[in-house]
Amino acid sequence: KNVRQTFYLNLAASLLVTVIITFIILLMIRGYNKKLEFMARNDTLTGLMNxxxxxxxxxxxxxxxxxxxxxxxxxxxxxxxxxxxxxxxxxxxxxxxxxxxxxxxxxxxxxxxxxxxxxxxxxxxxxxxxxxxxxxxxxxxxxxxxxxxxxxxxxxxxxxxxxxxxxxxxxxxxxxxxxxxxxxxxxxxxxxxxxxxxxxxxx
Structure with a gap:
C-alpha cells in the first residue's frame, strides 16, 4: 500500500512539474513573440515607431x-x-x-x-x-x-x-x-x- 501511495505521489509530482515547465515555456514563447513584434514595429534605439x-x-x-x-x-x-x-x-x-x-x-x-x-x-x-x-x-x-x-x-x-x-x-x-x-x-x-x-x- 505504501509503495502504491508513493508511486502515485511521485506521478502527481512529475505531472505537476511538467505542467509548470510547460507553462513557463509558453510564457517565454509569448514574451519572445511580443519582443519580435515590438522590434518589427519600433526603432530599437529610441522605442519610437519605425x-x-x-x-x-x-x-x-x-x-x-x-x-x-x-x-x-x-x-x-x-x-x-x-x-x-x-x-x-x-x-x-x-x-x-x-x-x-x-x-x-x-x-x-x-x-x-x-x-x-x-x-x-x-x-x-x-x-x-x-x-x-x-x-x-x-x-x-x-x-x-x-x-x-x-x-x-x-x-x-x-x-x-x-x-x-x-x-x-x-x-x-x-x-x-x-x-x-x-x-x-x-x-x-x-x-x-x-x-x-x-x-x-x-x-
Missing part, C-alpha cells in the same frame, strides 16, 4: 481625415550638425542624444499625435486634427525644448538644435506627397541657417 509602422498608422489617419474633412499636419525634422556629435564625441554620445530627443518627443506631444524615427537623425510627427497654425506652435515647442534641454547640453557640450519642415494635408495627398513637401521645407530651414521652422510652399 518607418513602416509610422507609414501604416499615418496612412490610416490620413484616409480618415480625408473622408471627414479634418485637418492633418506633418512635421519632419533633422537634428542639426549630428555628424559632428558622432565624429567628435563618439557614436555612444550620438545614440544618447537620439534617445533623449525621443524622450522629449514623448513628453511634449499629445496622446493623439504619432511619432517615429524616420532614420538616422531624422524624426517625423503626425498631428491629427491639427491645422497649419497649430502645427507651427507644436513645432516651435519642440524646437525650444531641444535647444534649451540641459541634458542634451550636457551630452553634446553645446545646444542641440533641429531644423523643421511643416506641411498640412490637402485633398488627394498621400504620405509620400506630404513627406516630399515637408522634406523640402526642412532642407530650406537648413539652408537658411538651421534651428528654425519652415513651411512647405503650396502651389
Amino acid at each position: 518607418r513602416t509602422a509610422f507609414n501604416d498608422s499615418f496612412s490610416d489617419f490620413l484616409n480618415l481625415c480625408n473622408r471627414r474633412g479634418d485637418p492633418l499636419s506633418l512635421i519632419f525634422f533633422d537634428i542639426d550638425n549630428f555628424k559632428n556629435i558622432n565624429d567628435t564625441l563618439g557614436h555612444q554620445a550620438g545614440d544618447s542624444v537620439l534617445i533623449r530627443i525621443a524622450e522629449l518627443l514623448k513628453t511634449r506631444l499629445r496622446r493623439t499625435d504619432i511619432v517615429g524615427r524616420w532614420g538616422g537623425e531624422e524624426f517625423i510627427v503626425g498631428l491629427i486634427d491639427t491645422d497649419h497654425k497649430n502645427a507651427e506652435v507644436i513645432a516651435e515647442t519642440l524646437r525650444k525644448a531641444f535647444e534649451e534641454d540641459p541634458h542634451l547640453l550636457h551630452l553634446s557640450s553645446s545646444p542641440v538644435t533641429a531644423s523643421f519642415g511643416i506641411v498640412t494635408a490637402r485633398n488627394g495627398d498621400t504620405i509620400d506627397t506630404l513627406l516630399t513637401r515637408a522634406d523640402s521645407a526642412m532642407y530650406r530651414a537648413k539652408e537658411l541657417g538651421k534651428n528654425r521652422i519652415e513651411t512647405a510652399i503650396e502651389h
Whole structure:
C-alpha cells in the first residue's frame, strides 16, 4: 500500500512539474513573440515607431481625415550638425542624444499625435486634427525644448538644435506627397541657417 501511495505521489509530482515547465515555456514563447513584434514595429534605439509602422498608422489617419474633412499636419525634422556629435564625441554620445530627443518627443506631444524615427537623425510627427497654425506652435515647442534641454547640453557640450519642415494635408495627398513637401521645407530651414521652422510652399 505504501509503495502504491508513493508511486502515485511521485506521478502527481512529475505531472505537476511538467505542467509548470510547460507553462513557463509558453510564457517565454509569448514574451519572445511580443519582443519580435515590438522590434518589427519600433526603432530599437529610441522605442519610437519605425518607418513602416509610422507609414501604416499615418496612412490610416490620413484616409480618415480625408473622408471627414479634418485637418492633418506633418512635421519632419533633422537634428542639426549630428555628424559632428558622432565624429567628435563618439557614436555612444550620438545614440544618447537620439534617445533623449525621443524622450522629449514623448513628453511634449499629445496622446493623439504619432511619432517615429524616420532614420538616422531624422524624426517625423503626425498631428491629427491639427491645422497649419497649430502645427507651427507644436513645432516651435519642440524646437525650444531641444535647444534649451540641459541634458542634451550636457551630452553634446553645446545646444542641440533641429531644423523643421511643416506641411498640412490637402485633398488627394498621400504620405509620400506630404513627406516630399515637408522634406523640402526642412532642407530650406537648413539652408537658411538651421534651428528654425519652415513651411512647405503650396502651389
